[in-house]
Amino acid sequence: MKKSLFIAGVLSLSMWSLGAQASDHSAQHFKGVPSETYEQAVANLAEYNPKLAAIVAKESLTPKDMADIHQLTYTLENAIERIKEHLEMTAETLEDVHQASEKAQYDIARDQGRIYLDASNLLIK
Numbered sequence: 001m002k003k004s005l006f007i008a009g010v011l012s013l014s015m016w017s018l019g020a021q022a023s024d025h026s027a028q029h030f031k032g033v034p035s036e037t038y039e040q041a042v043a044n045l046a047e048y049n050p051k052l053a054a055i056v057a058k059e060s061l062t063p064k065d066m067a068d069i070h071q072l073t074y075t076l077e078n079a080i081e082r083i084k085e086h087l088e089m090t091a092e093t094l095e096d097v098h099q100a101s102e103k104a105q106y107d108i109a110r111d112q113g114r115i116y117l118d119a120s121n122l123l124i125k
Contacts, residue, residue, distance in 0.1 A: 032074025038122050041082035048075050090119040 033048075035041035052072050055065050093116040100109035 030071050030074045032071075032076075032078045035075075035079045035082035038082060038086040041079040041086070042122075044075055044079040045083075048072055048079070052076065086119065086122070090116060090123070093119060 033044055035044050052069065055061070055069055055072075058065065061069075093112055096112040097109055097116055100106075100112060
């Protein structure tokens, strides 16, 4: 009896694992809307966040809602990744300005400072 329960448990876990793998494969076919630039990423957030907000504001979600959320998150993840890259580049450029100021590298401080300001001004518009 214990052996039968053990085998049944193993089979159940195996079936669950196969189902999860099948779900993973079917879930990966969406690419989402790309965010090629920082501006496009912000525009995608502005467009797709309200769509996600409308769905998650519901008291209960349907399977269609879950599919819609799944699809929306690809676009939102693309946007967040582009924004993250922009922030990292902006921080690195600011560090270049900082280092140049410590070393009295006037041209680098000026040039990198201008690049930093252009990049950071996008964050506050």
